Amino acid sequence: MSEISLHGGDPSVLRRLNAAATLRALRGGGEPTLSELARLVGLSRPTTEGVIGELTGRGLVAEVAPRSGSGLGRPARRYRFRAEAGYALGLDIDAHSVQIFLADLNGQVIGSHRAGLDVGWEPPERLAAVRAAIKTCLSATGIDRSALWAVAAGTPGVVTAEGTVAFCTVVPGWQGLNLGRELGRSFACPVYVENDANLATMAERWRGVAEDTDDVICVLAGLHTGVGAVIGGRLHRGRWGAAGEIGMLPELGLRDTTAALTGVPTGSVRGAEDAAAEAVLTAAQHDDPEAVALVERLAARMSRGIAAMALAIDPEMIVVGGALTRAGDRLIDELRRQVRPLCLSPLRIEASTLGDEAVGVGAVRLALDRIDENLFRVD
Template identity: 40%
Template sequence: MTLTGQDPALLRRLNAAAVLRTLHAADELTLTQLVKTTSISRATVEDVIAGLDELVEEVGIKVGDPRPVGRPAKRYRFRAEAGHVVGLDIGPHKVLALTADLKGRIVDRRRTVVTPETGTADRIAAARSVVRRTLRAVGVEPGQVRALGVATTGVVDPADGRILISDRLPGWAGVDLPAALDGLADGPVLVGNDTNLAALAEHWCGAAVGAKDVICLLAGRSVAAGLLIGGKLHAGRNGAAGEIGVMRAFGWYTAFDRFLAYGGDAPSGEAAVRVFEAVREGDAEAAAIVRAFARDLAKGVGAAVLTMDPELVVLGGGLSGAGELLAAPLREELAELCLFPVRVESSELGGESVALGAVRLALDHAEHAMFGVGPA
């Protein structure tokens, strides 16, 4: 881009974005370091900083620091606490809200229990309540929330955040979540599918950091897949990319039933724990159940691997805690089905992966508003 004297507003915006990005990526920088890193003149950097008092502050000499000889260098930091984002996971069994500062550091988490049978109005009321609770806990007003990211089960319309299809929550299809959650943030309410946002979290701070092409599974009572292509979330034209489980021939709908049969009357999560504990103790029946589950997983994942040729498959969701007990047989099954070996890793983000993806979705919006110079 060629800038001329006729572009002063754009030039100032570009300079401000460069200074903010540089400070955001560092703890503290001197004025000299800012000038060198941004390649902007000293006078311009000082002028830009003067107009960014909400997000940039000058840092004084700390107690215990050596006293400089002569005039101390001006030092600045990015005020991550000047704004916040919230990530909200609205699922069949829980509603979880994470509040983060503008550097993505989680400063509070609040959770409430729901069930698949919870009505739509009550589920939305629980979501609104849990967001208010987390904001109160850190003394943040809705006007200080720059974006609210929301993750939920079902196919989400990429255009407006409405739930198009949901087979896990009765009455959830058709819900307009941005409207239902209006007023909880000054910024927009951004909605995405839970598995897609779990993939976003893995790429941000989980097993897929640095990877470009990734398949992320959420495996538990149900199974779903999220796709990253070129390091970017791929939701598809209708928001339905990765919905492999609808093809019942792959067996994802009934795969978990084996765990339930072994666990007897135990709840679904506890039934899986019993199976994996039995595998550790050398139980042949339990080992066969895990192998059969991995085989069912591999049918759908293998089709996606052959389509995408990814560098990584991340095993997330409730069964990720099994680690290599499930990752190893899945890896072996995929090796039998696919042309090339593919790396399989278990997520270490636990039950917060979906909410963390919602945080990342909100942060992306906030960062574009701070550092971008064009439309989102």
């Protein structure tokens, strides 16, 4: 970035532009000197010094202690971005559990916590348990909730831009709940809510097997199978937040996937579906003929919905994660075999490398994205 003349311009806007450029350079890592930073950003040394003073006053930049053994004379002053200036909290809330991740402004996770939830709880009981789990996580890390700059939560169902769960069949009483507002009662910072499969897709592109892949579909295979999509490097939500919800069509084979594998009815005793599914998948990993046949049948059933998404979006990669992949790659291997012949383009189908952390990690990424929008805004 070249330094801009203030003649005829708004000095406050130019200061913000210079501050944003300097902050981005420091955010990239390292501990540059003032002169190195000025060259990197393309500003004069006096301007850079003024910007550093402003960012230091805002708590975003700190001077680094002089390096030992740096030679004769006074060592050059060095600066770093203060990732500990604020924190992002990511939540994954479903029928059976809540998982929490706390990260600094560089996305480094410094604490996590998981707590069980009763599938039969109504929203007030579920929310109380979520708040208690958040308190436990913050206490364990020694971070006060006033240090949180943004909170994001992932949950099953269609979520509006305002944080209302418009449609959900997985979590009792969730449909119609303004989850963003309810969670927001506990925080002074903004709270965002997003569909779980959408967040898993963001996580896989950020730190998973689809890192830096611009066109990717993420399939969360579980009780019901959700699908999220990143197109051109951006999460695709659709007009009403329902993009990817093709599992609503029974003909596409993505509804009641756990029940289809095991025969255990959806809505059975808590955990019965997951336990039965894990038993079948584990047996299939050990080449049990009956279990292998069940997995092949489920893959054939799911392949229609997954191929429909692939044909609509033409992604570079499909990532498969969720509860039905935790016992090994047998289901993923079968999906590779049965989905690819239905598609018209070369297609990679990969197992998630984030496992059951994908939704929570994606929630952290969403919170950080919203923090960055404010951190680097110049209007």
